[in-house]
Amino acid sequence: MITNSHKIDIIHAQGLNAGAIGVVLKAIFKKRLIVSLHAVYKQIGKSKLTSRATRLIFNNAEIVLGMSKAVINQFAQLETGKSNLEKYRYWIDVNKFKPMDQEEARNKIGVKNCFTVLFVGRLIQIKGVKLLIDIARELEYIQFIFIGAGPMKNTLQKFSKELPNVYFLGQAENSKMAVYYNSADIFCIPSLYEEGLGGVAMESIACCTPVVGSNQ
Template identity: 30%
Template sequence: MRIGIVTEYYRPWPGGISEHVHHEAEELAVRGHDVKVITGPATGGWRDEGPEVLRLGFEYTFTSNGALSRMVLGSYLLNFRRLLRRHDFDVVHVHAPMDPFLGIAALYSAECATVGTFHANFEPSFLWETLFRRLRSVTLPAWKRMHARIAVAEEARRSIAHYFPGEYEVIPNGVDTARFHPDVPVLDDLDDGRPKILFVGRADPRKGLALLLRAFADIRPAIDGLQLVVVGARAHEVESDLVHLEPEARSNIRFAGYASPEDMASYYASCDVFCSPATGQESQGIVLLEAMAAGRPPVAFAIPGYRDVVTHGVDGWLIDELSADALADGLRRVLRDRVEVARVGEAGRKTALGYSWPKVVQRIERVFETAVETRAAAGTSG
């Protein structure tokens, strides 16, 4: 099939949707499909590798649902139908299809089967009420133009179904179990034998880094040589939290900045446990799967979405109370028992194998086939 994957978010923009789209496109190509990713501009001299990428417009960034988001704007909106027609796609797969503007534009412009995948976990709010109810004359026709719908987790399905009841097949995010592996070499500058906690993510408040910084400062004196490695967020973004820490705690926090997808596996391999202290609005958590695939058990809050991935005490640990004190208690118990860390890490690897991209994309491919059949049976062009 000729498949166009439309997404506001793609590399180098960090996050779960970007990684999902990249691996979906790669695996579909391996399975013999002609795949193109249609997205917004890249920044910082980024060079695309792997799947063919068509970049459009310019980006506008803003904060939504507790995280940094973006919209792709530009004159492409006037010629999108012509672009899709030129590539003669059999299926257009739109990620976050109800987000303005790229997703909705794709649904209105496509003249082939369309599939939408919903990623967001959110509670009803003014933003969503405005987007989905007050703009219903725009969003409802776009929703109806999809021939099949996917949600990456039950929480994502629940969120969108509140506004648009209907059938959604839950197909989770996947993980590259070949890249994220327990036998990946450790980074030389982290190979010092000291115990380490890893955080991966942006400095968005809902990612919970401020809570982890306080928890780390609390437990560091009790765990000899303990370090915290932060990938993604930068020190200046959390300076207001760092100033309250003792100098000894600050000196044992390493901010690694942005890491390429290729380097991420080595960061997991270089640490003992992974901590994702997100406090909500997470549909599933690709970082949990990456850590589990690498054999590094996750410690996380027991929020909706995460509970669907991690089984407490089996392949990770979930903490009920959303506080720095509870997080510190949980991390302290885990780090004092290396045998238990190894056991849970092995179990996590087995769990992650069930989320391998070949298995996930095989299910997505079947949805594409169903969408093509549904459109053909309806005998319509949209």
């Protein structure tokens, strides 16, 4: 960004942590700042420090975008002195994400033609990855496909070798995601925290694959 700052008009920060960095970059490079919020933050409002930091981000942003009613309701309670909080939605390319033959999809990615549960996301504890592995251990007749990257990558690689019904396929190109959604009978979001309305859920629905999420 230092060498190409003259080509940049807007800084778009995804989340509060990135928003804090965005405030610093805005001050240095004199650019406009937009912040997108994807989830509910449990720590907000629990301390004066986090509340002040959040207000600082809001007051420095041109606009703050919340992707669900839960996000909007949480941050609307903060007295930021600036009414710049707006709701937005993900959009889905229905020409790319659409139904296809399930058996054909499974053949393309090299998995068995049996009942399949799919997980796509960051491989971290709060996403419920370990919970889904424990379920896979109990349901040997169902295959579980994990796609993503993160700190639990090695754990998944280990279990994919130990459990014959667990497939860890690493990261996948977005252009190929429709095949993975169509290979599954269920797309699972087992998060252990309150999620926003994720784009992956909408992509799965566009492929006519049902979504099952945790009650968080």
